[in-house]
Amino acid sequence: MKSLEQYTRFIEEKIAGINLEEEPRKLYDPLRYFLSLGGKRMRPILTLISGELFQISNEESLSAALTIELFHNFSLIHDDIMDEAPVRRGKPTVHIKWNSSVAILSGDVLFVEGYQQLAKYTDKRLPILLKRFNETAIEVCQGQQLDMDFESRDDVTEEAYIEMIRLKTSVLLGCALEFGAILGNQSEETRNHLYHFGVSLGIAFQIQDDILDLYGDPELFGKQVGGDILSNKKTLLFLKAKAISEASKDARFGDLLQMAPTDSKIASAKKLFEEIDAKNASLETMNGYYSEAINSLDQLESKGLELGSLRELANFLITRKL
Amino acid sequence: MKSLEQYTRFIEEKIAGINLEEEPRKLYDPLRYFLSLGGKRMRPILTLISGELFQISNEESLSAALTIELFHNFSLIHDDIMDEAPVRRGKPTVHIKWNSSVAILSGDVLFVEGYQQLAKYTDKRLPILLKRFNETAIEVCQGQQLDMDFESRDDVTEEAYIEMIRLKTSVLLGCALEFGAILGNQSEETRNHLYHFGVSLGIAFQIQDDILDLYGDPELFGKQVGGDILSNKKTLLFLKAKAISEASKDARFGDLLQMAPTDSKIASAKKLFEEIDAKNASLETMNGYYSEAINSLDQLESKGLELGSLRELANFLITRKL
Incomplete structure (x- = not known):
């Protein structure tokens, strides 16, 4: 390999x-x-x-x-x-x-x-x-x-x-993988497993990107952290925090949105999203999609395919430093 | 038909x-x-x-x-x-x-x-x-x-x-015609004749459009005449007039370009382009491409194809009122 x-x-x-x-x-x-x-x-x-x-x-x-x-x-x-x-x-x-x-x-x-x-x-x-x-x-x-x-x-x-995010970023990963199976004249079932592996992995990767934007190590992440928070971008982290806050009538999320786009807004978001478990909930959702991806690989492996390289790639993509 | x-x-x-x-x-x-x-x-x-x-x-x-x-x-x-x-x-x-x-x-x-x-x-x-x-x-x-x-x-x-104009407007007409031949599993020679018929006809049609923009009957042409002249657009008529004027050191073309975009500029252009034969030269070029188009049809006809409908269409497209 x-x-x-x-x-x-x-x-x-x-x-x-x-x-x-x-x-x-x-x-x-x-x-x-x-x-x-x-x-x-x-x-x-x-x-x-x-x-x-x-x-x-x-x-x-x-x-x-x-x-x-x-x-x-x-x-x-x-x-x-x-x-x-x-x-x-x-x-x-x-x-x-x-x-x-x-x-x-x-x-x-x-x-x-x-x-x-x-x-x-x-x-x-x-x-x-x-x-x-x-x-x-x-x-x-x-x-x-x-x-x-x-x-x-x-x-x-x-x-x-x-x-x-499935449409914007993930289906193309699925298509890229399915192409290999089409070229190999594989059954629709095999094609589907590869496609769904790519789509699930893509969604997990994008959610990870959302989390890393706030919680990533700026040096490892390769871009400035907190950009999404500064612009009140509706990432999964944001939507989880919003839903949790609304359910518990917690006003702090609303206050956060009103803050000027400074470092202190980023620090407040980091703290709040951990406290109300929005970070963990996002990680959970991410892991759910990652499991789905691995599940698709397991199904392919049961057909006798040697999937070492795809497992390695999936692992590489999803274990960026949080 | x-x-x-x-x-x-x-x-x-x-x-x-x-x-x-x-x-x-x-x-x-x-x-x-x-x-x-x-x-x-x-x-x-x-x-x-x-x-x-x-x-x-x-x-x-x-x-x-x-x-x-x-x-x-x-x-x-x-x-x-x-x-x-x-x-x-x-x-x-x-x-x-x-x-x-x-x-x-x-x-x-x-x-x-x-x-x-x-x-x-x-x-x-x-x-x-x-x-x-x-x-x-x-x-x-x-x-x-x-x-x-x-x-x-x-x-x-x-x-x-x-x-x-060949690239921007004519090759698509050629492709449209060639598609029919591809669907009919025709030889490359037949495909080429249809393609070139479309391309030549397209060029002739576009040149006609340039001429009609200045000399067309506004009611029949469907848009205001003279628009190209008002904006000094480099149509074939314009380029012919420019080349003829430069060859004969005729300053009137340069004067025309300097005129403000009014009706009088349109009238001057009409007159000048007829006088220096730029209109006729453009018509000649148009007719040259139209002949090429008809020539492609003749070659197809010699293969036994019944081309009445294409001849009628070509004639319809190129005999708009000048």
Whole structure:
């Protein structure tokens, strides 16, 4: 089994080798720029590892892996415009470095580049790959819309939040894994187990991200802690705290929302959310989804598959320092 | 043979019948709105008529026709943001009626809806359809980028302009026609003839549009004449006039550019462009592309195809009142 670094390097090399045209420069320079910003390349790696389960070589699953990664980058470029995000991976976003028109159009082209990778499979697997990819792409857009809708809504439930992160971030992980099984001509049952492993793992990972935003070690987490609290963002932690406070008529949560966005607001949130058990409740929910993910793997293992690499990856993703 | 109105009605019905989801409303309401704005539906009709040449029923070619039309609408939604266009078919554009984020994201979803139509072909035709559609979609984006680039460039040649309109508007007509031949399992030669018929016709149609913008009867043309002149837009007419004036050191073209955007500027342009033969030169170029289109049809006819409907359509498109 390769190390994660080896997989990442493999994907990086292949992304750098994608033959993008030169002209028009305002269409392709932004893509070269954005694709070179790096990242963990976790999604395409999932496709490679999933393919290996069914004796599909990395070279053969590469195009499907790239479809997922190019789509992911397309969605980041467009999301950054909508979210007015100035920075991505420490560098200016495309709409800042160029402008919104450039970001819209080069994003559109990147989306098609993803479909071009998929079109390299010209056999009977193509209709299944295309159908599942289309369904996933639409769900990711739905998730982004829900995420934007939630900003101005005060009635967001925990259930609605989980559905939003399922759509916005998790189904793409599921699709990346399912792609390996489709390439390996596997049954729908096997495909489903891999898909649900990815979706559950993705939800657990996102909840962990919410918790780490407040409770993570700033050095290990890689970004400043407390950002979500400063902007009153409706994360799972926030929604748990809100629900618990409302049930017990505890006014402190309402007071917290009114606080100015300073370090003292972050400290108050940390303390309050531990006291009223919102942190533990979030960890519990996270562990529930992680268990579901592992359960999907157990079902696959009972079919005789060798799942060491996926177990290792799941473990790696979910044991970031709290 | 059906009348154009019958084809349009058929497409309208099928578009209205596309099963879009209800939620999130900000994602799907804009699509229902935009798709209901109508239009000639010329592109999907081309696919239907092309399919008929090879005994493909309209029902069978419908999904391919819808792929083209949904893509066209997606590109209009995104172009309208980039061009800051407030009105489309007499109604507010999506980014005006909602906002830019809504227009970006609902456009993205519409793009995928197009691919979902294509994914309905699950046999050996799918890889070819998908490959040609991807290539065309990328070219349309390239054309839009060139069009935006040209706004700030003073060195646009006639050749570069033709290449821009080929990419931005004509290759999609070619693809729409080629789809019918792909569905009919035709040879690459037949596919190419249909494709080139569409591309040449598209270029001729766009040049005609440029000429009509200045010389058209406002009532028949359906929009105010002279808009291109008021904004000094680099149409073929403009580029011809510029080249002729530069060759003969005629200062009147430069004077025209400096004029304030009033009716008198339009009148001066009409007069000048006739005098220096820029209008005739443009008509000649248009007729050259129209002849190329007809030449492609002649080649197809020599293979025994019955092309009455395509000849009628070509004639209909190119004989708008000058």
